[in-house]
Amino acid sequence: MSTHAAIAAHANRAVPGYLVSALAISPASGLTAIPPRNPADPLASLGHTKVYEREVTVFSEGDAAGSVFRVMSGMVRLYKMLPDGRRQIIGFLQAGDMMGLAFAAQYLYTAETVTATTIQRIPRLELDALMDAQPAFARKLLSATTSELMAAQDQMVLLGRKTAAEKVATFLLRLSNRKAVAGGDERTIDLPMGRSDIADHLGLTTETVSRTLTKLKSSRLIRILVGGKLELLDHDALADLAGGF
Amino acid sequence: MSTHAAIAAHANRAVPGYLVSALAISPASGLTAIPPRNPADPLASLGHTKVYEREVTVFSEGDAAGSVFRVMSGMVRLYKMLPDGRRQIIGFLQAGDMMGLAFAAQYLYTAETVTATTIQRIPRLELDALMDAQPAFARKLLSATTSELMAAQDQMVLLGRKTAAEKVATFLLRLSNRKAVAGGDERTIDLPMGRSDIADHLGLTTETVSRTLTKLKSSRLIRILVGGKLELLDHDALADLAGGF
DNA sequence: CGGGAGTTTGATCAGGATCAAGGCGAGTGG
DNA sequence: CCACTCGCCTTGATCCTGATCAAACTCCCG
Incomplete structure (x- = not known):
């Protein structure tokens, strides 16, 4: 890849x-x-x-x-x-x-x-x-x-203007976008950084990041894989949630 | 000027x-x-x-x-x-x-x-x-x-990381800084934009911006003048509040 | 296999948003 | 020139999202 x-x-x-x-x-x-x-x-x-x-x-x-x-x-x-x-x-x-x-x-x-x-x-x-x-x-x-x-x-x-869910969805789509253009599987993305890194990037706390990911998982929009990987199950729904980049 | x-x-x-x-x-x-x-x-x-x-x-x-x-x-x-x-x-x-x-x-x-x-x-x-x-x-x-x-x-x-008070204080100091370097009175700054512009710049609402300015006024850190002008009464206290740029 | 950091989940709290009225002032038209 | 009006700003009451505090769980890693 x-x-x-x-x-x-x-x-x-x-x-x-x-x-x-x-x-x-x-x-x-x-x-x-x-x-x-x-x-x-x-x-x-x-x-x-x-x-x-x-x-x-x-x-x-x-x-x-x-x-x-x-x-x-x-x-x-x-x-x-x-x-x-x-x-x-x-x-x-x-x-x-x-x-x-x-x-x-x-x-x-x-x-x-x-x-x-x-x-x-x-x-x-x-x-x-x-x-x-x-x-x-x-x-x-x-x-x-x-x-x-x-x-x-x-x-x-x-x-400045997005909710927690929008922030997380946007973040995941950005990673996926980067990866897609770099070649590789559209749907599976790498999350080598910890939850607190994501939180400090999105202006949230680790707990909120974790809860939001759990919700996305329950809604079948994503699947959390072992080894810091994550699968985007419903790209369109995520894009709706993200509300524009 | x-x-x-x-x-x-x-x-x-x-x-x-x-x-x-x-x-x-x-x-x-x-x-x-x-x-x-x-x-x-x-x-x-x-x-x-x-x-x-x-x-x-x-x-x-x-x-x-x-x-x-x-x-x-x-x-x-x-x-x-x-x-x-x-x-x-x-x-x-x-x-x-x-x-x-x-x-x-x-x-x-x-x-x-x-x-x-x-x-x-x-x-x-x-x-x-x-x-x-x-x-x-x-x-x-x-x-x-x-x-x-x-x-x-x-x-x-x-x-991502500042509170409402820190945001407003930082914003005022930035304006003052710009103006100071451009020459002119250190303490009096121009606020030609409306409260909702400030709010949309700082990730707040107009109400919160207004309340925060009122508090700064009560604490004698600023004075709100007519014609969209504002005087910084205590630059150091504002800088403390702002918590770094 | 055990230890420990990182993650998830739960309960409660609080900062700022939202909803709702007034107040004030700068333009406008009479 | 003054009064009116409209838009903006301020203030108040309540709500809610996400923070904080707390504890259990999981998965690495040694």
Whole structure:
């Protein structure tokens, strides 16, 4: 399922990017001698790639920001915290998504792996050099960032105006959508993150997330599978419930 | 107060941009013969500028998107609606802010004036041409859009995790911050929008906004003035209440 | 197999929404 | 110029969704 073609399709999807822009991952990255300029993935030759364990911190809000990162596989959560510990998860990143892309001296959110994750770290200086060398790449970054902004605006609608059931349904459909475009079974989605992660992403509590999922299960809209997987039994009914993205 | 210097300072502020990026407005724009390329404001010579009355629509969600817009003076609200009419105001735009900047065929939100507003309309083709001609300008747009994204993430924290009082306090401080950087009296801010606009921006109802403002007034943290103005009497106490941006 | 974190379920609480009246002020027309 | 009116804002009473507090269950994981 995570074929190169699938990843490329994902990166070029028409659907707004999910978090900080998805950029094509070179099929060849890491497998062959690195070409100085790979037209398909200009980033491929920059920085280096590292495997992180599950549930570890990649960088923290307030850290000096010298690099940007690209998730190659696995899942990362980005979040901001209020002084008293309340947490808002800004988004979940998957293959192709970038993070840390900002013109600020410090990172403005914390990045932690959810699962074991491969991440490419690119020094800002190298990214800047690439933008200078390839204006088209700067445009690509702009396009990806704009997509992120649109996704962020959808999330505002969700957080500000949707009910608990609508929030959960929307969340499930988004995951399914991402996965569908990335190829793979439409109906079965992965939920590697915990209930409290989902809660902190949707502006709810774990209990409410759990109850809502239970209700969806009772209504035969979803089926909860072992190993953090979930099957969407009635996509249309979920879409009705979600009330638009 | 809205001197050229003030606007320039505003556009270059370190604080994250508020909605879709703030770009320098040329001091000379519209006042002198238009130079073909104004280094201070590369946009100045593009498209044309029009004055809109208060409470009119500039473009609607779903309209074919052929232009981007820049607010030169006045105030605009951007919002998205759910099918049943619930509304989420994405943000309020002021001088220097841009809207409609997306790589999509349709506008993804509706833009309406709050007050009488001067708006520059720039065809996308012209913007694209400018980006081709001046790579530095594309970088500037990227920087502005990234700032917007950061602001959107702050708004997610507000919507998902803050209480009504924290939301209102944060909102007032943001307005004050914008104004402060743009020059002008730190303590007195303009609230040209109605209570229901504020409510739809903060994920509350008009009643709750009104009650919360009344409480802030009783606690001597603010004073509500005639003509949609408001005075911040205790900036520090408000900041405590807001609990971080 | 046992321990423990995460999840589910239950009971109660409370913040903010909803429903319902007044009050106030800015425009409008007489 | 003043009074009226309409829309917005404020205030009050009640309701309800989702939070909080509490406990049992399940499934990993060692």
